[in-house]
Amino acid sequence: MNPTITAFERSPDRGKGLARDMRVRWALEETGQSYDVRLVSFEAMKQPAHLALHPFGQIPTYEEGDLVLFESGAIVLHVAEHRAGLLPDDANARARAIAWMFAALNTVEPPILELVTAKILEGDKPWAAERLPLVKDRIRNRLQQLSDRLGDAGWLDGAFSAGDLMMVHALLRLKPSGILDEYPNLSAYVARGEARPAYRRAFDAQWTVFAAASSAGSP
Numbered sequence: 741m742n743p744t745i746t747a748f749e750r751s752p753d754r755g756k757g758l759a760r761d762m763r764v765r766w767a768l769e770e771t772g773q774s775y776d777v778r779l780v781s782f783e784a785m786k787q788p789a790h791l792a793l794h795p796f797g798q799i800p801t802y803e804e805g806d807l808v809l810f811e812s813g814a815i816v817l818h819v820a821e822h823r824a825g826l827l828p829d830d831a832n833a834r835a836r837a838i839a840w841m842f843a844a845l846n847t848v849e850p851p852i853l854e855l856v857t858a859k860i861l862e863g864d865k866p867w868a869a870e871r872l873p874l875v876k877d878r879i880r881n882r883l884q885q886l887s888d889r890l891g892d893a894g895w896l897d898g899a900f901s902a903g904d905l906m907m908v909h910a911l912l913r914l915k916p917s918g919i920l921d922e923y924p925n926l927s928a929y930v931a932r933g934e935a936r937p938a939y940r941r942a943f944d945a946q947w948t949v950f951a952a953a954s955s956a957g958s959p
C-alpha cells in the first residue's frame with residue numbers, strides 16, 4: 741500500500757516547490773516509492789483530525805499502515821532507512837549522511853528562515869532595515885563554511901544522499917534573495933539537485949496541485 745503524505749491544498753509559495761512536502765516527495769521519488777497525497781487547507785490543518793497526525797497543525801505528514809509521522813526530516817530519514825537510494829550501505833558513511841541532514845535542518849536552515857521572518861513578518865518594523873544586514877551576514881557566514889567544505893565536489897560526502905536532499909532544499913529558499921549566487925559552487929550544487937529526475941518529478945507533482953487550484957479559482 742502506498743504511503744499517504746499531506747501537502748498544501750494551495751501552497752503560499754505559488755508552486756515553487758519550497759513547502760516541505762517537496763522534500764518528502766523528492767525522497768519518495770529518489771527511492772522509487774509511489775505515494776498518495778491528501779491536500780489540506782490552512783483551516784483543516786488546525787482541526788482535530790489533522791492535529792491527531794501533526795501536533796503543530798502543519799504539513800507534511802506521512803501515514804503508512806500503523807505509522808504516522810510528522811517533521812520533514814524524520815519522514816525523509818524514515819524513507820531513506822527503509823528504501824535504497826538515499827543512504828550509503830557503509831555504516832560510517834551512512835552516519836555522516838545523516839549528520840548532513842541534521843546540519844541542513846539545524847545549522848544551515850535556521851539563519852535562512854530568519855531572513856524570511858525579517859523580510860516578511862518584520863519588514864514593516866522601524867528596526868527592520870538595521871536588522872536585515874545582520875541576518876544576511878549570518879547566512880553568508882554559514883554559506884561560506886558550506887562552500888569551503890563542498891569545494892569542487894559534486895555532493896557533500898561522496899554519492900548523492902538524503903543529506904544533499906535536505907541541504908539543497910534548505911538552500912533553495914535563498915534563491916530569490918540573490919545571496920546564493922555569491923557562492924558559485926553552492927549555486928551549481930543546488931542546480932545539480934534540481935536537475936535530478938526525481939526532483940523534477942516531485943516538483944512537477946506539486947506544481948500540478950498549485951496550477952489546478954489556481955485554475956479552479958480557489959482563494
Ligand code: GTB
Pocket residue numbers: 751752753754758759760761782785797798799800810811812813
Ligand atoms: N519543522 C517542520 C518540518 O520540517 O516538517 C516545519 C513544517 C512547516 O513549517 N510546515 C509549513 C506549514 O504547515 C509548510 S512548509 N505551515 C502552515 C502553518 O504553520 O499553519 C514551510 C513553508 C511555508 C511557505 C513557504 N513559501 O511560501 O515559500 C515555504 C515553506
